[in-house]
Amino acid sequence: MSALAFDTYKAVTALKQAGFEEAQAEAVVNTMGEALGGNVATKADLTEVRAALEADMTAMKTALETDIAAVKADIEQLRSETKADLATMRADMETLRADMAEQFTTLYKQLWLMAVGIVGLTVTLVKLIP
Numbered sequence: 001m002s003a004l005a006f007d008t009y010k011a012v013t014a015l016k017q018a019g020f021e022e023a024q025a026e027a028v029v030n031t032m033g034e035a036l037g038g039n040v041a042t043k044a045d046l047t048e049v050r051a052a053l054e055a056d057m058t059a060m061k062t063a064l065e066t067d068i069a070a071v072k073a074d075i076e077q078l079r080s081e082t083k084a085d086l087a088t089m090r091a092d093m094e095t096l097r098a099d100m101a102e103q104f105t106t107l108y109k110q111l112w113l114m115a116v117g118i119v120g121l122t123v124t125l126v127k128l129i130p
Helices: 008-017 022-037 043-128
Strands: none
Touching (some): 008 022
């Protein structure tokens, strides 16, 4: 920060006119000058800090927008992959249904053939019984 413009002569004169002795006025003015010298921000200081903050905020906004765009892209990719996975799962389920139906039909035919064989065997056995 830059130093504060402080007219020490004017301050000493004002204090002397208010009733201070010269040594007291100088001591007060010196103390105030030292205290204010390092702790007061000027308009230029504030302008500099504001510019730095605005630059930081702009950089943070840009980074945030980039991050948001990346997250949106990731979400869209995941959505697309999920749709593809669901479509694959549906197709697999349909294939399984078809396979199960085919297996059921084959099993049903085999059971009928066994039933026919049992009936035929029974008829043959009945004919053999005297």
